[in-house]
Amino acid sequence: xxxxxxxxxxxxxxxxxxxxxxxxxxxxxxxxxxxxxxxxxxxxxxxxxxxxxxxxxxxxxxxxxxxxxxxxxxxxxxxxxxxxxxxxxxxxxxxxxxxxxxxxxxxxxxxxxxxxxxxxxxxxxxxxxxxxxxxxxxxxxxxxxxxxxxxxxxxxxxxxxxxxxxxxxxxxxxxxxxxxxxxxxxxxxxxxxxxxxxxxxxxxxxxxxxxxxxxxxxxxxxxxxxxxxxxxxxxxxxxxxxxxxxxxxxxxxxxxxxxxxxxxxxxxxxxxxxxxxxxxxxxxxxxxxxxxxxxxxxxxxxxxxxxxxxxxxxxxxxxxxxxxxxxxxxxxxxxxxxxxxxxxxxxxxxxxxxxxxxxxxxxxxxxxxxxxxxxxxxxxxxxxxxxxxxxxxxxxxxxxxxxxxxxxxxxxxxxxxxxxxxxxxxxxxxxxxxxxxxxxxxxxxxxxxxxxxxxxxxxxxxxxxxxxxxxxxxxxxxxxxxxxxxxxxxxxxxxxxxxxx
Amino acid sequence: xxxxxxxxxxxxxxxxxxxxxxxxxxxxxxxxxxxxxxxxxxxxxxxxxxxxxxxxxxxxxxxxxxxxxxxxxxxxxxxxxxxxxxxxxxxxxxxxxxxxxxxxxxxxxxxxxxxxxxxxxxxxxxxxxxxxxxxxxxxxxxxxxxxxxxxxxxxxxxxxxxxxxx
Numbered sequence: 001x002x003x004x005x006x007x008x009x010x011x012x013x014x015x016x017x018x019x020x021x022x023x024x025x026x027x028x029x030x031x032x033x034x035x036x037x038x039x040x041x042x043x044x045x046x047x048x049x050x051x052x053x054x055x056x057x058x059x060x061x062x063x064x065x066x067x068x069x070x071x072x073x074x075x076x077x078x079x080x081x082x083x084x085x086x087x088x089x090x091x092x093x094x095x096x097x098x099x100x101x102x103x104x105x106x107x108x109x110x111x112x113x114x115x116x117x118x119x120x121x122x123x124x125x126x127x128x129x130x131x132x133x134x135x136x137x138x139x140x141x142x143x144x145x146x147x148x149x150x151x152x153x154x155x156x157x158x159x160x161x162x163x164x165x166x167x168x169x170x171x172x173x174x175x176x177x178x179x180x181x182x183x184x185x186x187x188x189x190x191x192x193x194x195x196x197x198x199x200x201x202x203x204x205x206x207x208x209x210x211x212x213x214x215x216x217x218x219x220x221x222x223x224x225x226x227x228x229x230x231x232x233x234x235x236x237x238x239x240x241x242x243x244x245x246x247x248x249x250x251x252x253x254x255x256x257x258x259x260x261x262x263x264x265x266x267x268x269x270x271x272x273x274x275x276x277x278x279x280x281x282x283x284x285x286x287x288x289x290x291x292x293x294x295x296x297x298x299x300x301x302x303x304x305x306x307x308x309x310x311x312x313x314x315x316x317x318x319x320x321x322x323x324x325x326x327x328x329x330x331x332x333x334x335x336x337x338x339x340x341x342x343x344x345x346x347x348x349x350x351x352x353x354x355x356x357x358x359x360x361x362x363x364x365x366x367x368x369x370x371x372x373x374x375x376x377x378x379x380x381x382x383x384x385x386x387x388x389x390x391x392x393x394x395x396x397x398x399x400x401x402x403x404x405x406x407x408x409x410x411x412x413x414x415x416x417x418x419x420x421x422x423x424x425x426x427x428x429x430x431x432x433x434x435x436x437x438x439x440x441x442x443x444x445x446x447x448x449x450x451x452x453x454x455x456x457x458x459x460x461x462x463x464x465x466x467x468x469x470x471x472x473x474x475x476x477x478x479x480x481x482x483x484x485x486x487x488x489x490x491x492x493x494x495x496x497x498x499x500x501x
Numbered sequence: 502x503x504x505x506x507x508x509x510x511x512x513x514x515x516x517x518x519x520x521x522x523x524x525x526x527x528x529x530x531x532x533x534x535x536x537x538x539x540x541x542x543x544x545x546x547x548x549x550x551x552x553x554x555x556x557x558x559x560x561x562x563x564x565x566x567x568x569x570x571x572x573x574x575x576x577x578x579x580x581x582x583x584x585x586x587x588x589x590x591x592x593x594x595x596x597x598x599x600x601x602x603x604x605x606x607x608x609x610x611x612x613x614x615x616x617x618x619x620x621x622x623x624x625x626x627x628x629x630x631x632x633x634x635x636x637x638x639x640x641x642x643x644x645x646x647x648x649x650x651x652x653x654x655x656x657x658x659x660x661x662x663x664x665x666x667x
Contacts, residue, residue, distance in 0.1 A: 013643065016647075020650050024650075064643075065642065066640060068641070068643050068644065069643065103661070106657060106660070106661045110658070110661070113650060113654045113657075116650065120647060128644055129641075129643060129644045129647075131644075132647045132648055132651060136647065136654060139651065139655055142658070143654070143658035143661055146662055147661070149662065158662075
């Protein structure tokens with residue numbers, strides 16, 4: 001154990017450091033300049049440099065800070081994903097902030113701090129570090145949700161998210177305390193060893209259950225999902241884009257790592273995940289059927305997608321005991337799903353934020369009538385995103401859902417696979433309904449007066465990234481999949497584990 | 502009786518009296534002030550056990566920050582003398598036996614605890630400042646430093662949400 005963090009330690013966490021430093025830098029630059037463009041460029045540069053900061057970890061996988069942080073291929077993947085989300089959100093928010101007359105430096109700083117927090121969360125191999133990461137991302141999110149201070153709904157969104165999020169944090173923290181009590185360590189890799197015969201103790205199970213509740217809230221899994229539609233609806237739409245993709249990816253990454261490392265956990269969590277997955281899928285899809293507001297509909301859809309991902313988790317619990325197949329493909333399914341989902345969700349919310357108009361007035365489904373004729377490219381992009389959410393072939397969503405489905409079948413979770421298919425059919429109704437409205441109905445006169453809305457170039461860049469990414473993953477998923485399927489995604493060198501012992 | 506034991510009894514008595522006063526006072530401010538006495542007495546007990554750091558944190562965090570918060574909330578709510586309702590009377594009736602039962606449980610647990618645990622407490626090896634600083638600045642230096650960014654986010658949030666419209 002080194003006396004002080006050496007350069008290798010710092011290089012392993014370079015992305016998070018860069019995001020934090022640029023966040024602070026933006027706060028310092030804010031009084032010096034009036035130029036929105038300049039601040040946006042600095043923010044995007046920060047996000048991009050953060051992603052580039054992974055270069056060291058890519059070539060030198062391992063652990064940093066005596067095992068607090070894992071710099072394995074798994075965390076590198078999520079670091080890229082989270083950085084990509086940050087880049088897209090910042091670019092997409094630029095014109096939104098100008099339109100709504102909101103301060104931008106603080107907004108970008110908070111997005112970058114949240115991104116750093118998610119990065120920590122996705123790479124943490126120790127629960128206290130994960131906790132700090134979770135809090136960094138959560139507290140930034142609470143503030144961002146209430147960023148439109150003069151709008152009541154934004155305040156409501158922030159307050160609800162803050163209160164319920166604090167409860168969830170308390171659950172998570174209490175869970176950590178109990179797990180520490182049961183195993184004497186907060187390091188995930190050491191837990192199995194120190195737990196030993198105690199691995200089935202009530203204390204450990206109780207602790208893990210509380211951790212699951214805390215994280216279940218953050219990913220909006222039913223029955224902890226009630227807050228989602230209100231929070232997503234009230235928050236500024238670029239922030240909603242961030243919420244729906246970033247924290248979800250990072251939190252699922254942490255959950256997956258807990259599985260990979262703490263084998264005592266896997267058996268115990270099977271039924272919990274089965275029930276969570278089934279409930280979440282139905283809660284999301286049935287809720288979305290009734291919505292007339294696009295943001296709320298997409299919020300319910302994101303609950304449903306959390307449910308689909310949880311199906312893969314249930315499969316992980318089964319497969320990790322199965323030496324023939326192993327949990328590797330199920331891990332890959334989760335990571336791939338999160339990538340495809342994030343691209344689509346950020347893209348869709350970016351369109352919603354542009355199309356909403358000043359004060360976000362045009363959010364109802366009927367406002368989208370006639371969009372296909374008036375703005376064919378935007379309508380085509382949105383349709384592609386919706387079809388990907390639905391899981392149609394040649395979109396990323398198809399392979400995402402396919403691999404989750406396959407993992408469920410491999411794990412002999414036939415009923416869960418059936419529920420997944422049934423829910424996809426329910427989902428088809430509300431995704432296709434919006435497409436039908438866009439192409440088959442005449443626009444409302446009030447909306448027709450304001451359209452076509454000219455999309456700024458940066459927003460078109462965001463949409464291009466999302467569209468190309470969705471098609472690329474939908475037609476050639478192998479590049480991403482090969483990376484994820486190569487053995488040793490999590491804890492790549494077994495020597496590390498033995499070293500820990 | 503060793504001087505240490507004498508100090509222990511003085512501090513323990515102070516803590517218990519403060520706690521009783523906290524419950525029995527009618528005015529919230531008086532209760533809050535007697536809570537400070539409890540906090541400081543506890544800090545003294547920690548010091549007696551050789552946990553200097555915990556004692557200092559006890560005074561700074563509980564005696565200082567948390568108490569200020571308490572008093573601030575009482576002031577904000579402009580709370581007067583408390584009123585007795587039926588439920589609060591019921592709490593008194595149910596609470597006393599429960600408190601006695603809890604005391605009994607804890608006393609029994611301490612009486613049955615083994616000598617090793619007691620030895621650990623007496624020799625002052627528990628949570629020494631040196632150990633805590635080694636943990637904070639060596640093993641957990643990364644989350645520790647990240648906490649400063651966490652606080653920065655909170656400050657930024659307070660400014661963003663509370664600043665005047667420009």
